[in-house]
Amino acid sequence: MRLTKLALALLLTIGGSGLAVAQNAGVKLGVLTDMTGPASTNTGLGSVTAAKMAVEDFGGSVLGKPIEVVQGDFLMKVDTGTLLARRWLDQDNVDAIVDVPSSPLALAIQDIVKQKKRIFLISGGTSSDLTGKACTPYTVHWHIDSYAMGNVVxxxxxxxxxxxxxxxxxxxxxxxxxxxxxxxxxERAGGKVLGSIRFPINSQDFSSQLLRASSSGANVIALVSTSTDTSNALKQAQEFGLTAPGKNIRFVAPLGNIHDFRGAGLSGSKGIITVDGFYWDQNDQTRQWSKKFFDRMKVMPSAVHAATYSAVLHYLRAVKKAGTKDADAVIKVMKSTAVDDFFAPGGTVRSDGRLISNRLLLQVKSPQESKGDWDIYKIIREIPGNEIFRPLKDGGCPFVSN
Known part of the structure; x- marks a missing residue:
């Protein structure tokens, strides 16, 4: 009995001292991203760079200690990502996980951060369930989500x-x-859905899917995809002549980004309607930050890159204001303080973790309209955040009182 009590006391002492060490260490951010797969151009090293830029612009330290950024590649596998996330939180004293351009992985990490009481800054995942039925008190969703994209487009x-x-x-x-x-x-707008077909991520051949869609009688083919899947599908649609004016078929990509459309070429992407939270050429502030990013990466930033920067900067400001790394204290400040940067000026984090800020309705330019390599979009209009995102009462977030 004495031995058991002694062992228990020793365990508690070690656990307590480990917690104290974690709290006394400097802030550590873990950028969990796709470094080599289909989403790497829109996230990947660019997300790591954006996080480091935020740290530098903040000053490099907080609470009297330097801020550290670590990175991990989850190889587009949920089990790999969850193992890395657990190791970061259990052994490496990571205080916040950032990016995660995979909704299945982001949903899995939700449970982990809830158990561990750590912050999750989602700048990559897009499922609206992340602030709906799968929400947690420690998650903020910075990127646009599936409800907003679907609603607008x-x-x-x-x-x-x-x-x-x-x-x-x-x-x-x-x-x-x-x-x-x-x-x-x-359907709410009076349209009809004639059919759908699903394909595995990182597909190379879309011929059968495109032919089936084009013969369905639809006048809209929606590419519910991202990264190389979107660009590959658009290239093949052009090869089959489906983007020709006489076909009377329009393509839409609710989750589009400049890297996808640049990869597919403007001749095959022109006229596509999409929605996003950032475009590098929107205003003087976005152009100034994007030039700094371009100088490092030699490509223009995606919306995920800009969202990563913004989320990290807001988090660090909250840590400073709270005077602690404690997740409950920090998330309270994040939700009670307006965002102040080029990505989401005046934006607010709702009680369910959803960042509410203005977003952009965009249309891909034709080759004739484009004035340069990265001149991809026409901005149709800027949409207020309270019009584009799902109402709080409809989300089903279990810890939020409607």
């Missing part, structure tokens, strides 16, 4: 006459939620 396209839809959807949690949310918006 669906209604705008129907308004322009695209009322018969066929979905080509990546077979992931992200794809399922974005198809669901877009289809709902299309």
């Amino acid at each position: 669906g209604q705008e396209t129907v308004r322009r006459g695209g009322d018969k839809w066929f979905f080509l959807t990546t077979d992931t949690a992200f794809g399922h939620s974005l198809e669901r949310d877009t289809a709902s918006a299309v």
Whole structure:
């Protein structure tokens, strides 16, 4: 009995001292991203660079100690990502996990950060379930989500006459939620969904899917995909002549980004409607920050890169204001303090963790309209955050009182 009590006391002492060491160490951020796979151009090293830029602009230290940024590649595998996230939180004293351009992985990490009481800054994942039925008190969702994308692109396209839809959807949690949310918006606007087909992530051949969609009678083919899947599908659609004016088929990409459309080429992407939270050429502030990013990376930043910078900067400011790394104290400050940067000026973090800020309705330019290599978008309009995101009462976040 004495031995048991002694062992228990020793365990508590070690555990307590480990917690004290973690609290007394400097802030450590873990950028969990896709360094080598299909999302690497839109996230990857660019997300790591953006996080480091935020740390530098903040001053490099907080609470009297230097800020550290570590990085990890989850290889587009949920089990690899969850193992790395647990190691970071259990052994490496990481205080906040950043980016995670995979909704299935982000959903899995939700449970981990809830158990460990650490902050999760989602700048990559897009499922609206992250601040809905799967929300946690320690998560903030900085990037645009599937509800907002589907809501805006669906209604705008129907308004322009695209009322018969066929979905080509990546077979992931992200794809399922974005198809669901877009289809709902299309039907609310008076359109019809004629069918859908799903494909594995990182596909190379879209011929059968495109031919089935084009023969369905749809006048809209929605690419519920991202990264190389989107660019590959658009290239093949152009090869098959599906983007020609006489076909009367328009393509939409609710989750599009400049790297995808640049990769596919403007001749095959022109006219596509999409929505995002950032465009490098939006204003003087975005151009100034993007030039700094370009000088390091030799490419223009995606919205995920800009969101990563913004989320990290807001988090560090909250740590400083709270005077502690304690997750409960920090998240309280993050949710009670307005965002102050080029990405989300005046934005606020809602009680469910959803960043509410203005977003952009965009259309891909034609080659004739583009004035340079990275001149990709026309800004149709800026949409207020309270119009684009799902109402708090409809999200189903279990810890939020409506």
